[in-house]
Amino acid sequence: MGIALLAAALAAGLWLLPAPAVRPLKGAARRLVTPVQSVLIRGAARVREGWRTVRGMGGLVERYQQLSEEIVELQTDLRAMETLERENRELREQLAFFRSTGRPMIACEVVGRGISGWWRTLRLNRGSRDGVRPGRAVVSPDGLVGSTAEVNAMSCEVRLLSDPSSWISARLVRAGSYGVVKGRGSEGGRPTCRIEFINKDVEVRRGDTVVTSGLGGIYPEGLVIGYVEEVRTDRSGLYQSAGVVPKADLGRLRFAFVLGAKKPPSPEPLQGGAP
CATH class of the missing domain: 1.20.5 (Single alpha-helices involved in coiled-coils or other helix-helix interfaces)
Known part of the structure; x- marks a missing residue:
């Protein structure tokens, strides 16, 4: 101021x-x-x-x-x-x-998993109205998935090959020996199976391919199940068993095919005229 x-x-x-x-x-x-x-x-x-x-x-x-x-x-x-x-x-x-493939197949999409277990069952969006029947093999481009169990008009439930109630007659491709593949659920967060009753004298190697044998009526011959991971001798010493890793990615499966009945061969036309 x-x-x-x-x-x-x-x-x-x-x-x-x-x-x-x-x-x-x-x-x-x-x-x-x-x-x-x-x-x-x-x-x-x-x-x-x-x-x-x-x-x-x-x-x-x-x-x-x-x-x-x-x-x-x-x-x-x-x-x-x-x-x-x-x-x-x-x-x-x-x-x-x-x-x-030479067999009729029904293309399906996976729409759900069974509440009984992730590696036991799954549900497909095709049912009896689409031609699906119980006891049909279910496959993917990678290999065998399982078989149809319960079927309704709109959908069907598939029992996965890793389900403990699944038994599949199988064959070791390289060795030519037969056995039975049983589901083992999951080990370490992945689906597993085991092929049992392999002849004790057969040489089984890690990586051997396991396919369906065609015996039993459900699975046609030659579908790839998976590969041998490890081999053990049965306690009785009479048989061998081997862990099998499924070839099909059962955990990330989005599409599958239900195999239909094989069409009978068409009759050959008669040669020449009637006598």
Whole structure:
């Protein structure tokens, strides 16, 4: 306040002085004020620039949020495209398998898993109205899945080959020996089976292929069940048994085929006319 009053008094005094006397004082005052004025002007400019920067940062934050949302949308679209590509690849494989086999098959989609256990049963979206019957083999392009158990008009339940109640007459391809594949549920979070009653004198190796023998009436001959993982000798010493890893990916199965009855061969036309 005092400085302001003093400045006002000096201004009034300068105003009352004669012009020739005031001129030198005005020049001296101008020389004193000019540096201060320059500093104030530069400071004001910096304040304005800082304010514009702060306002610009608000726009940058909004732009960053917008770009983040766009990235999330693009990632979602990419995952959807990858899913569609995988489904298309699976469908092409299923179609190729469907066309390659000589047996009638009913294409199905897996729509559920049995409450009794993940590795015991699953449900397919085809039933009796589609031609599905109990006791039919169920396969995938990789190999045997199991057999149909309960069937209604709209769907059917499949007993997986890893179900402990599943027994399948099987054959070791390389050795030519027969045995029975029994389901063992799961071990370490994966489905397992075991082929038992192998002749004790037969050489069984890790990696040997196990297929259906065709005996028993449900499973046709030659369907791949899986591969030998390890071999043991029975306690009695009369037989061998071997752990079998199913070839079909039972845990990630999305499509399967129910085998129909094999069509009888068409009669050959008679040669020549009637005598």
